[in-house]
Amino acid sequence: MSILANKDTKVLIQGITGREGLFHTEQMIEYGTDVVGGVTPGKGGEWVLGKPVFDTVKAAREATGANASVIYVPAAFAVDAMYEAIDAEIELIVCITEGIPVLDMMKVRARLDHSSSRLVGPNCPGLLTPDHAKLGIMPGHIATPGNVGVVSRSGTLTYEVVYALTQRGIGQTTCVGIGGDPVNGTSFIDVLQMFEDDPETERVVMIGEIGGTDEEKAASYIAAHMTKPVVAFIAGQTAPPGKRMGHAGAIVEGGSGTAADKIAALNAAGVKVAEHPEQIPDLL
């Protein structure tokens, strides 16, 4: 078992003929992901990497039976790509694209609430179920199957933690990057709930960072609903207030969103918080 995706997930690639899309599609196929086709408006009928290309998501879904889509299109077109996937009733949409305006994301969120789709991202590395499938850009070789669920707001920091786990012989059920933007499709709580319900996941690692209050909300959720142990790490303890630390969402504003607040909330919920990423395997 795992969450969100496995080897039976049929994946479409929106933006399959672009530079990023093509490169990562190849990596995904190499990892064993069941990529069933791609979408690039104007290139329908072509084939790339042995997969059919369609003009629209609807046409692609009808022809391939895809139930997931990974979006690699540039920021200016990614919002339309998300609406199109939602409209085609794709169950799982993973948006890798970075730099989507917040006002657009608030609308996408509102649309998602009235749909049957789940969105992971944007501005995220995607997700990976070891030996089954990867939807996104996480390097496959750093992960190994096991019973730890990983959820994170970051990219390379996630890799760092997954790699540290793998090196210590601790495998993962699924690794999910929910993205570093202020408004995203899937929250910590959504993923924590999935891990709690997944029989194979026994322990959970949660990697947060400064900005917003999602980690605090997750702490309340963990205290009230989780039976499985959770270990956390929060990045950005040395970040000054009012400065955006790379991610659009990683900013301490009006005194809220500090690492200290998040760590205190998690500790109060009985979550062990690591002092640094390499300490996480020890705390598990």
Place this chain on the structure above:
Amino acid sequence: MNLHEYQSKIRFSEFDIPIPKGKVARSPQEAYEIAKELGGPVVVKAQVLTGGRGKAGGVKLAQTPEEAQQRADEILGMDIKGHKVLRVLIDQASEIKTEIYLGVTNDRAARQPLIMASAEGGMDIEEVNRVSPDKIVREHIDPFLGLRDYQIRNLAYGIELPRELWKQMMQIARGLYRCYVESDATLAEINPLIIDGSGNLLAVDGKMSIDDSALYRHPGLAELRDTSAEPAAETQARAAGLSYVKLDGEIGCMVNGAGLAMATMDMTKLFGGSPANFLDIGGGAKADKVAAALRIILADPNVKAVLFNIFGGITRCDEVAMGILTALDEVRVDLPMVVRLVGTNEEEGRRLIDEAKIPHMVSAATLADAAQKAVAAARSA
């Protein structure tokens, strides 16, 4: 990106929000001319991208053009929290009967825009929220429906605005929301919105922040960026496509990925040092980017050691190693350097670094090892 008061108010006026007559001056002489043209008493206001300018003496009333010139002379060049005053706004002075707060912002937690009003105008809204949150009336806005008139009535009723001003409030709140949406703002705030001597609403001070991710579709707003108050290194980094924030420590950090960059900064602190910067070089880490990043780090005189922490995911460590070595051909580094390369092709990457035998450069295996070595190097430097 933050806008100055005068930039925000000009933008507001394009959305039917009444603002005082006024103009920006860059010299005392200009201040005199503007005050003379406006006639009557004026307010001379420092234009800096930081709060607390009133307390610092950056806002002064002047009765005559001569006095405006005098005040402008005092305020121009003033240092307010590290921001040098280069411009003053000369506004027609208004009689203030009441001060109101009106602002639209992104509520991250609710994932919706939020409009807020308070009868406690003129104060920092975060302070009002801390001391008496019940004095703020809030309405969440459905992004598809937009701000509805009944919501504006809820605000007006909530702050006990005299009913004869509701029509004006309607126009101002509608304008402010449109201004927020059409500017891709993350904040559009009028503070204070006053009831003036003639009993009308007037936006005497304003503030806007624009979503950096949306600037590509607002070239006119993007041009308003004032980089005079930010460290030169941050301006250079933006031009080079790097994400850099200057801090006051002694360990220069170069990392791929924002989360990992923050974690690396935290690690230097954990082991008794302190980071000189946040720097995310992004994916790929080609030689030209590494070189640009190195130049920016080395330009900071506080830096005593440089820490490279690269996690090769899709990026290959040997490519990054070559990027670092090529960059070192271009940029001379006399400071101690600690390099940690991990992930895809890490052995090859480390071998390249070791074989190059760069003076003062050591490699590290783990993040903890790298941070400890960098802290030790900075101490002995």
